Amino acid sequence: MDVVFQTAQGVFNFRVAGIWIENGHVLVHRDVNESNWSLPGGRVAIAEDSQSSLTREFREELGIDVQVDRMALVIENFFEHGGKNYHEIGFYYVVTADSNFASIQEKPFHGIEGERLIFKWMPLEKLDTVELYPECLRTYLQELQSNVQHLVVK
Template identity: 45%
Template sequence: MDTTFHTDKGVFNHRTAAVCTMDGHVLLHRQANDSYWALPGGRVLLGEDSKTSLMREMKEELGVQVSVDRLLWVTENFFDYRGMPFHEIGLYYSISGAMILPLWQKGPFYGLEGKRLVYQWIPLEELPSLTVYPSFLQEGLVNIPQSTEHIIVHR
């Protein structure tokens, strides 16, 4: 069971995400019908730690085994999505290793879940011209912190 709870006042979501960079690019994804980008990852399951969740999500979505390096950001993210207020706790980890090399390609591509999610390696210098959520990532992905940062985002 996902740690996502729907109430009459909004949605609480616990998410983990991967910061995967290679050759001056970062791997992003978006819902096929959305115009904004985000980091790949997903919802943490009840009773599952965030690192295990991230490894599971990357395997399910992209078919790759990943090693989770270190926690970069802990976020409290408040936003509206499709008319519903969200309160999201996000844990953003760097990942690395040869296991991500098969994902390296030019242009958009789809993962194992079909055409629901569009993935693409985006040059870091193009981030300012894109809509990326949470918004701190446009700057944060270019300047990865040396230690874990706690960020509160109200969008």
């Protein structure tokens, strides 16, 4: 069971995401029914630590094993989606993989789960031209810090 619940005030969500940067490109994904991109990852399950959750999500969605290098960012994200207010806590980790998967292609592709998610290696210099959420990632990914950053986005 995922760490997500709904109340009269809105939805709480605990999410993890991977920051995978190769040759000036970052891996992003989106639902086929949405226009906005985000970093790949997903919800943390009850009794699952966040790093294990992130490696599980990459395995489920792309069929690859990633190495979690370090935590880079914690985002408290408050937003509205589908008529509901969300309070999301996001742990963002820098990841790498020992795989040919990192061969950069700018054409979108699907993962092993089918056509529900679209993945793309996005050039870092083009992040300001796409709808990327949370929006603070556009700037943060250009200047990746060595220490953990904490951001509140409202």
